[in-house]
Amino acid sequence: MKELVLRIATTILFLLVPILGVWTFVGSAYPGKWWPEVYAAWFPENVSTYGPKIDQLFNLILWMVGITFVLTEGILVWCIFWYGKPRKSKAWFSHGNHKLELIWTAVPSVLLLIIAFSQMGAWAEIKFTSHMGKFPDGTEGPYSAEQPLMEVYASQFDWRARYADPSGNFDGVDVIESAYDIYVPADTPVVFHLKSRDVLHAFFVPQFRLKQDAVPGLTIPVWFQAEEGSYDLICAELCGWGHYKMAGRVHVIPKDEFERWLADQRDALYSNGTDDLAEAD
Amino acid sequence: MNPPPSAEPAPLGLAPEGTVHVHHEHHEIGFIRKYIFSTDHKVIGMQFMFTGLIFLVLGGLLAMAIRWQLAFPWQEMPVIGRLLFPETGRVVSPEYYTMLFTMHGTVMIFFVIIPLLTGAFGNFLIPLMIGAPDMAFPKLNMMGYWAMLPAIFFLMLGFGAEGGGPAAGWTAYPPLSTITSAAPGSASAQTYWLLALTWVGVSSMMGAVNYVTTIAKMRAPGMTLYRMPLSIWGLGVAAILQLFALPVLTAAGFMQLFDRVLHTGFFTPTNLVVNNVGVDYAVANPETATAAGGHPLLWQHLFWFYSHPAVYIMVVPAMGFASDIIAVHARKPIFGYKPMVYSIAGIAGLGFIVWGHHMFTSGMNPTVGMVFMVSTIMIALPSAIKVFNWLGTLWGARIRFTTPMLYALAFVSMFIIGGLSGIWMAATPVDVYIHDTYIVVAHFHYVVFAGSVFAILAAIYHWFPKMFGRMMNETLGKIHFFGTFIFTNGVFYMMHQLGIAGLMRRTADPYSYEIYAHLQPLNEAISYCAFALFAWQIFFVINFFHSLFWGRRVGRNPWQATTLEWQAPSPPGHGNFDHQLEVHRGPYEYSGPEVEEDYLPQTRKL
Numbered sequence: 026m027k028e029l030v031l032r033i034a035t036t037i038l039f040l041l042v043p044i045l046g047v048w049t050f051v052g053s054a055y056p057g058k059w060w061p062e063v064y065a066a067w068f069p070e071n072v073s074t075y076g077p078k079i080d081q082l083f084n085l086i087l088w089m090v091g092i093t094f095v096l097t098e099g100i101l102v103w104c105i106f107w108y109g110k111p112r113k114s115k116a117w118f119s120h121g122n123h124k125l126e127l128i129w130t131a132v133p134s135v136l137l138l139i140i141a142f143s144q145m146g147a148w149a150e151i152k153f154t155s156h157m158g159k160f161p162d163g164t165e166g167p168y169s170a171e172q173p174l175m176e177v178y179a180s181q182f183d184w185r186a187r188y189a190d191p192s193g194n195f196d197g198v199d200v201i202e203s204a205y206d207i208y209v210p211a212d213t214p215v216v217f218h219l220k221s222r223d224v225l226h227a228f229f230v231p232q233f234r235l236k237q238d239a240v241p242g243l244t245i246p247v248w249f250q251a252e253e254g255s256y257d258l259i260c261a262e263l264c265g266w267g268h269y270k271m272a273g274r275v276h277v278i279p280k281d282e283f284e285r286w287l288a289d290q291r292d293a294l295y296s297n298g299t300d301d302l303a304e305a306d
Numbered sequence: 307m308n309p310p311p312s313a314e315p316a317p318l319g320l321a322p323e324g325t326v327h328v329h330h331e332h333h334e335i336g337f338i339r340k341y342i343f344s345t346d347h348k349v350i351g352m353q354f355m356f357t358g359l360i361f362l363v364l365g366g367l368l369a370m371a372i373r374w375q376l377a378f379p380w381q382e383m384p385v386i387g388r389l390l391f392p393e394t395g396r397v398v399s400p401e402y403y404t405m406l407f408t409m410h411g412t413v414m415i416f417f418v419i420i421p422l423l424t425g426a427f428g429n430f431l432i433p434l435m436i437g438a439p440d441m442a443f444p445k446l447n448m449m450g451y452w453a454m455l456p457a458i459f460f461l462m463l464g465f466g467a468e469g470g471g472p473a474a475g476w477t478a479y480p481p482l483s484t485i486t487s488a489a490p491g492s493a494s495a496q497t498y499w500l501l502a503l504t505w506v507g508v509s510s511m512m513g514a515v516n517y518v519t520t521i522a523k524m525r526a527p528g529m530t531l532y533r534m535p536l537s538i539w540g541l542g543v544a545a546i547l548q549l550f551a552l553p554v555l556t557a558a559g560f561m562q563l564f565d566r567v568l569h570t571g572f573f574t575p576t577n578l579v580v581n582n583v584g585v586d587y588a589v590a591n592p593e594t595a596t597a598a599g600g601h602p603l604l605w606q607h608l609f610w611f612y613s614h615p616a617v618y619i620m621v622v623p624a625m626g627f628a629s630d631i632i633a634v635h636a637r638k639p640i641f642g643y644k645p646m647v648y649s650i651a652g653i654a655g656l657g658f659i660v661w662g663h664h665m666f667t668s669g670m671n672p673t674v675g676m677v678f679m680v681s682t683i684m685i686a687l688p689s690a691i692k693v694f695n696w697l698g699t700l701w702g703a704r705i706r707f708t709t710p711m712l713y714a715l716a717f718v719s720m721f722i723i724g725g726l727s728g729i730w731m732a733a734t735p736v737d738v739y740i741h742d743t744y745i746v747v748a749h750f751h752y753v754v755f756a757g758s759v760f761a762i763l764a765a766i767y768h769w770f771p772k773m774f775g776r777m778m779n780e781t782l783g784k785i786h787f788f789g790t791f792i793f794t795n796g797v798f799y800m801m802h803q804l805g806i807a808g809l810m811r812r813t814a815d816p817y818s819y820e821i822y823a824h825l826q827p828l829n830e831a832i833s834y835c836a837f838a839l840f841a842w843q844i845f846f847v848i849n850f851f852h853s854l855f856w857g858r859r860v861g862r863n864p865w866q867a868t869t870l871e872w873q874a875p876s877p878p879g880h881g882n883f884d885h886q887l888e889v890h891r892g893p894y895e896y897s898g899p900e901v902e903e904d905y906l907p908q909t910r911k912l
């Protein structure tokens with residue numbers, strides 16, 4: 026009796042793993058009647074051009090590992106239930122099976138290679154596009170790795186965007202600086218240079234599915250193309266005690282509005298400049 | 307000769323030779339030589355085990371504080387808050403939080419898992435399972451344990467250091483870890499941290515040399531390589547990984563130390579500005595006027611060149627223990643012994659060419675990232691082969707639901723989860739999003755906690771009778787198992803969801819961000835599970851100490867197992883075996899047709 030209770034309890038315990046495991050994923054993605062809204066946690070809204078590809082790849086892998094998960098855990102539960110039963114006879118005396126080994130080596134290798142090769146396109150798009158000068162929409166775009174819209178500087182514990190002067194320089198006096206709030210044009214492939222003044226940081230905007238470390242000593246070109254809106258910018262690499270509050274905000278605004286914002290900033294800069302000069306006189 | 311049924315104390319274990327032997331030794335060497343400065347591999351293994359378990363409690367406490375902060379950020383910690391943080395008004399400060407997760411990771415990896423797997427069980431099992439009287443170099447072995455003491459000393463100095471302790475994470479990425487002004491709290495603490503790590507390395511190195519030599523040279527007659535239990539394969543391969551990878555970490559650690567104290571600038575680029583002060587060495591030391599000229603990514607490469615193999619050091623022996631324990635309690639030979647061995651070797655070999663998967667977003671050349679992606683995805687293959695072979699072993703088995711078996715089964719079940727989530731992170735575009743989020747935290751806790759720690763628990767329950775000659779209590783063991791299993795999943799499973807929602811790790815107060823605000827209730831629930839998980843371990847503590855003194859005495863072979871350690875008295879005396887051993891067959895002859903019982907020891911001549 027005690028044996029039976031133990032066997033059934035163990036079976037149920039291990040059975041809960043695949044059942045609750047799958048339920049948790051489904052429930053989190055589709056909260057409602059079967060999953061409380063407060064415990065729902067799933068991808069934030071996706072607003073960049075390559076974001077959907079990342080989500081698709083995630084889901085492709087989710088399906089493949091999900092099926093593997095259910096199958097392997099299922100077999101485990103079955104073994105626990107069925108072969109945990111007390112029997113008079115001895116266990117199946119087997120040291121293995123060559124054919125089976127071949128099958129379960131070959132099949133996963135093919136699946137894994139499929140997973141590996143299906144990543145290449147998206148990776149190239151995220152990492153190389155800004156160097157190649159051709160964006161997914163077929164255009165060359167207004168910005169490139171050589172001629173970026175802005176530099177984003179990370180330092181303990183803030184973000185600072187610097188917009189090039191009209192001739193594309195970052196070291197002139199006409200560079201516009203904006204701390205915390207970063208403005209970029211919507212539906213435009215934006216390229217920027219990511220830099221750090223002190224330690225490592227990472228530029229992470231969850232809704233863009235974009236994360237890139239900022240490394241002191243390196244200038245890293247990063248690109249994205251996003252829809253209108255304003256989004257949390259989060260530091261994703263430990264950078265000291267204030268890491269948790271190293272926030273910023275990326276404002277993606279219509280192109281014409283962005284041009285106007287830039288012009289306003291420039292005006293403000295010039296007028297400040299002349300004021301200063303006047304005072305100096 | 308009939309096998310002693312597992313429920314009865316076997317008369318064999320109290321064999322006169324064994325008793326006399328132990329007794330005799332006791333008179334010859336005093337308490338200090340026997341238990342403190344011992345060269346006996348079993349005692350050294352015990353020393354590592356008790357040290358590791360004590361640090362497990364410490365690491366667990368640090369985790370509880372982390373979970374408190376994540377559930378109730380900046381709220382007063384009840385009771386102990388008054389003791390710990392009188393100056394901040396009983397709340398965790400941001401600096402303290404950074405120290406908490408840094409020390410939690412450091413303690414768990416370098417002072418718990420590695421010492422328990424290789425130090426405790428490597429020491430205890432290797433000579434016993436291959437039929438050797440002791441390690442090849444007993445004195446070196448003793449020094450291996452004593453090298454842990456300076457490590458512990460420096461670790462504790464780090465805790466006590468002014469300003470709040472090491473604060474660069476267990477990965478210690480520069481420049482945060484090298485420029486003292488970037489993390490004011492860790493001024494001397496980070497230096498102590500590096501010294502602690504170096505001493506752990508010295509200890510591991512002494513152990514690894516010993517294990518490899520002992521396995522290579524001291525096997526009993528007839529114990530060929532392919533007759534070795536998988537635990538020995540796992541421990542041996544882990545030792546080889548240590549031998550090849552550890553020098554790199556040691557060298558990198560010294561470089562970081564030099565950067566900190568001598569301003570060498572191996573990892574420091576030129577033109578840093580920290581707190582509005584230039585830290586370029588040309589500015590700092592105008593006389594020498596040397597620009598730093600180093601690179602932060604160099605550390606990442608060196609660190610992960612060690613630490614990726616290190617994660618396999620933390621799992622390959624665990625896989626071996628799980629295999630052995632499953633075979634014994636399933637009464638069935640391991641399915642595909644050679645594929646199991648080859649996949650351990652495959653994991654170890656591939657393990658050296660995947661380190662870059664920790665650096666996909668680091669700014670490393672993306673083409674190199676693509677290569678690391680393919681090698682990383684392929685390393686899931688040997689892991690998969692092992693899972694299939696464990697399932698093959700269970701198919702047609704006669705499972706005995708003992709506590710060690712429950713933990714070994716749980717190891718398989720949990721390792722599946724951890725291995726599968728690895729694939730997401732290996733996929734570079736996906737990792738761009740999930741890197742450094744809670745999905746990574748879920749992944750490595752499934753492999754290291756629900757994997758390796760469960761295997762360690764299985765091993766303790768399984769080999770306890772050999773270590774101390776007494777059984778652990780099965781009822782308490784099962785209570786411990788059910789709660790631990792449930793709460794472990796309660797803690798770590800939903801972290802996948804947090805990661806999918808983009809929640810960053812190492813973030814003291816995520817809820818101030820708009821997109822993370824809704825994650826607080828989930829984190830609170832996780833924290834309750836964590837507190838329960840910690841509290842539940844009381845069943846283990848009671849069981850362990852009660853059984854140590856009052857557990858049921860057992861004979862040599864309470865589980866009716868085949869491998870050599872069960873031929874020695876329980877506990878084995880000095881020199882381990884009281885009779886000449888000869889090995890006639892592989893380690894997993896269960897339920898074979900040659901004999902009436904369902905097990906055929908390796909030493910039995912037919």
Ligand code: HEM
Pocket residue numbers: 477617618620621663664682683685686689724725726728729731732733737740741742746749750753754757758
């Ligand atoms: C199935 C094979 C595995 C694959 C494909 C895999 C893949 C990965 C990848 C790609 C990462 C980096 C994730 C990121 O930072 O974005 C990672 C992290 C990690 N893995 Fe695995 N892994 C596997 C098995 C294991 C095992 C067996 C262990 C340990 C026993 C382990 C321990 C860790 C740890 C500790 C980290 C996090 C390190 C840190 O950033 O603090 N992994 N894994």
Ligand SMILES: [Cu+2]
Pocket residue numbers: 225226227260261262263264265267268269271
């Ligand atoms: Cu940060």
Ligand SMILES: [Cu+2]
Pocket residue numbers: 613614617660661663664
């Ligand atoms: Cu790794």
